[in-house]
Amino acid sequence: xxxxxxxxxxxxxxxxxxxxxxxxxxxxxxxxxxxxxxxxxxxxxxxxxxxxxxxxxxxxxxxxxxxxxxxxxxxxxxxxxxxxxxxxxxxxxxxxxxxxxxxxxxxxxxxxxxxxxxxxxxxxxxxxxxxxxxxxxxxxxxxxxxxxxxxxxxxxxxxxxxxxxxxxxxxxxxxxxxxxxxxxxxxxxxxxxxxxxxxxxxxxxxxx
Numbered sequence: 001x002x003x004x005x006x007x008x009x010x011x012x013x014x015x016x017x018x019x020x021x022x023x024x025x026x027x028x029x030x031x032x033x034x035x036x037x038x039x040x041x042x043x044x045x046x047x048x049x050x051x052x053x054x055x056x057x058x059x060x061x062x063x064x065x066x067x068x069x070x071x072x073x074x075x076x077x078x079x080x081x082x083x084x085x086x087x088x089x090x091x092x093x094x095x096x097x098x099x100x101x102x103x104x105x106x107x108x109x110x111x112x113x114x115x116x117x118x119x120x121x122x123x124x125x126x127x128x129x130x131x132x133x134x135x136x137x138x139x140x141x142x143x144x145x146x147x148x149x150x151x152x153x154x155x156x157x158x159x160x161x162x163x164x165x166x167x168x169x170x171x172x173x174x175x176x177x178x179x180x181x182x183x184x185x186x187x188x189x190x191x192x193x194x195x196x197x198x199x200x201x202x203x204x205x206x207x208x
Contacts, residue, residue: 019100019128026102028059029202031130032095033194034107036117036173038165040146041138042182042190047108049191054104061104064091079162085116092120099129104198112164114171130201134194135176140165142182177201 023029033050035043047063054061066087070077074090077083088111098105111117117133124131143165144152155163162168178197180190 019102022100022102026060028102028104029130030060030099030102030104031132031198031202032099032105032107032120032124033132033134033198034095034109034111034117034120035134035136035194036109036111036176037136037138038140038143038170039110039151039163040143040148041136042187043108043110043136045187046134046136046180046182046190046194047106049187050194051106053191053195059104060102061106062098063106063108064095064098066109069094081162081168085113088113088116088120092116092123095120096123096127096129099124099131100127110164110170112168112170114173117173130198132177132194132197132201133173134178134180134197135173136180136182136190137172138182 033047035047037043044063044065044067047065051061051063069087069091073094074087077087088109091107091109095105095107107120111120121131121133147153151160151163152166154160155166164170178193180193182190
């Protein structure tokens with residue numbers, strides 16, 4: 001499920017328990033819901049809304065939020081292009097581990113490059129884990145009006161460099177599993193769409 005180790009002495013240790021055992025213990029299948037979109041598109045709000053809804057129905061879920069992971073897991077990374085690629089790679093690996101454990105991992109991450117999102121999907125598919133790419137397609141002008149951290153304004157003034165949507169590109173998903181147009185929909189409707197897609201993605205898979 002992970003990439004090739006740097007040393008030949010690092011060997012994958014096979015556990016006594018398998019995914020079926022973990023699925024049985026959790027009472028559910030794990031999977032990853034990956035929300036991508038411009039800064040201030042609403043990814044975190046939708047992610048935490050989906051998490052709350054899943055937990056209220058006694059389904060294990062955890063949000064890997066773009067800001068939150070930089071307080072620990074990715075706290076050593078900067079914001080240049082290479083560091084952001086590594087940020088996406090690390091989050092994808094952790095999400096896959098959560099999914100393998102039987103938890104629904106909900107990722108809220110700008111993840112501006114299609115290659116990084118595709119690699120996250122391939123990682124899950126190789127491991128036989130459900131993966132949903134959710135495009136939170138909020139128009140740039142709406143994101144700028146929200147601007148809760150004031151970062152768009154700083155980027156426009158040249159105080160923040162390499163800011164996605166201003167002086168760094170965002171590669172729109174051509175065929176996301178879920179396409180949310182949050183300029184016209186409510187958060188609850190967006191959460192509904194995400195969870196309905198998650199249920200469809202796991203319905204055909206064997207349950208405990």
